[in-house]
Amino acid sequence: MPIITPSLDLFVFSSLIAVLPSWYILRRSHRPKVSLRGTNPVASRPPYERVLTLLVHLHTLYVVYLLVVHWPPNLFSRLSLPITTPSDRIRSVLLDTADLGRDAPLPRPLEELLTKLGNAEVRVSYVRFGQTVIQDCVHCKTSDQYALFAAPGPALQYIREAIFVGLLTSEYSGRSRWRTFSIVGLVAAFFGEAWWTVSAPVDIPRDGTSPTMVHDNLYLFRHLLFILLPIVLSLLPASPILAPITPIAIDTKNVLNNLSKRIQLLKFLGPAIMRDEKLHEASDAAWRKNKRVGEWVREDRGVWNVASQFILAGKRPQEVKDGETALREKIQETVREMMKAAEPPVPAVPLP
Structure with missing residues (x-):
């Protein structure tokens, strides 16, 4: 019935x-998938x-x-x-x-x-x-x-x-x-x-x-x-949804593109300056001027006081030579850290 x-x-x-x-x-x-690194589940x-x-x-x-x-x-x-x-x-x-x-x-x-x-x-x-x-x-x-x-x-x-x-x-x-x-x-x-x-x-x-x-x-x-x-x-499997691009990311991308083009031009700038006599003289004068300014800065006690506070972590140099050596070592250490940070990450699972 x-x-x-x-x-x-x-x-x-x-x-x-x-x-x-x-x-x-x-x-x-549609269950959430678990990442391969063993962290929290990542919902796709x-x-x-x-x-x-x-x-x-x-x-x-x-x-x-x-x-x-x-x-x-x-x-x-x-x-x-x-x-x-x-x-x-x-x-x-x-x-x-x-x-x-x-x-x-x-x-x-x-x-x-x-x-x-x-x-x-x-x-x-x-x-x-x-x-x-x-x-x-x-x-x-x-x-x-x-x-x-x-x-x-x-x-x-x-x-x-x-x-x-x-x-x-x-x-x-x-x-x-x-x-x-x-x-x-x-x-x-x-x-x-x-x-x-x-x-x-x-x-x-x-x-x-x-x-x-x-x-x-x-x-x-x-x-x-x-x-x-x-x-x-x-x-059917769904594609990952990409996050929307923010205006800050767009501006940063444009700045990096312009900077990348300028950096690529640097390798052509040196040979071009050496081939032109006027540019060579102007470049030589600019480098000599920068050298004199650098010597003035290194000999200025006030600059060393500020550098000792912000760069040398409070170390006051006794002599200009010692301070210059310490500053150079600090800069070299900073550069090494930057180069280490720029290295590709080591994969968690070793490649076969």
């Missing part, structure tokens, strides 16, 4: 079958991972609802009648199923549908495009007209799915590199479905059996694709 209605019971059961395994798989795949989850996972589950429930509760109507499958059943026989079976009298009228859409089914070409279109298209298209007479009337429905569903896939593969999801493949796959599936709908062979059997309902099978395959594609995208 159904708890609510047969359709809703089947929907709840199908939803549990579809959502629980996907929830378990997504939960295991994109910032909106939980929201996108919730959207995938809601989308799965919606597609399952369309599959179970809103399955397209099919008069022949519902009444277990072959496709070659005459319209009068279909009418009598409908009246018996509804517990109505033989002379009771049917709803107008059903009457118009039974009238159209008197044409064998319409029955072939029924197999291709489904009952809804045959019943709703009042002006359609040929298979091409039914095809044009049926095209917007699946197209809108594929557009809706493409929008959802674009949301799952947005920039902040870490899966933007999969967007092109997903959209191309949906476009290929749409054109493949359209081609198979109009070109699939439909043979009306004469032995009382029904042919394969092309529309119903394509409806099932389409919605199975809509269920599996978001789940597969969620299981």
Whole structure:
């Protein structure tokens, strides 16, 4: 005995079958990873991972609802009648199923549908495009007209799915590199479905059996694709989200680029100065001036007092020569520390 209605019971059961395994798989795949150095776990989850996972589950429930509760109507499958059943026989079976009298009228859409089914070409279109298209298209007479009337429905569903896939593969999801493949796959599936709908062979059997309902099978395959594609995208590895570049980092990068270009020019500056007589004399005069200034600074007792406080860590030199030696040693030590800091780090695990 159904708890609510047969359709809703089947929907709840199908939803549990579809959502629980996907929830378990997504939960295991989105666990934080532990770094190789044995430090604290480092979460590689994109910032909106939980929201996108919730959207995938809601989308799965919606597609399952369309599959179970809103399955397209099919008069022949519902009444277990072959496709070659005459319209009068279909009418009598409908009246018996509804517990109505033989002379009771049917709803107008059903009457118009039974009238159209008197044409064998319409029955072939029924197999291709489904009952809804045959019943709703009042002006359609040929298979091409039914095809044009049926095209917007699946197209809108594929557009809706493409929008959802674009949301799952947005920039902040870490899966933007999969967007092109997903959209191309949906476009290929749409054109493949359209081609198979109009070109699939439909043979009306004469032995009382029904042919394969092309529309119903394509409806099932389409919605199975809509269920599996978001789940597969969620299981694919996500790229690391890079931190946004701050204005300070941009300014620092520009300064370093300019400094790097100037440093590269230094190796050409010395030979150029030596080849030009005027530049050579000016450079020699500048170096002699710097030498005199350096001698004045080294002989100034006040400079040594300040240097002893800030550079020599409070050591007051007794003689200029001793102070110069101590200052040179301090500078050499500082340079050695800078060179040591510039060395590449030693890997924690020795390379093979």
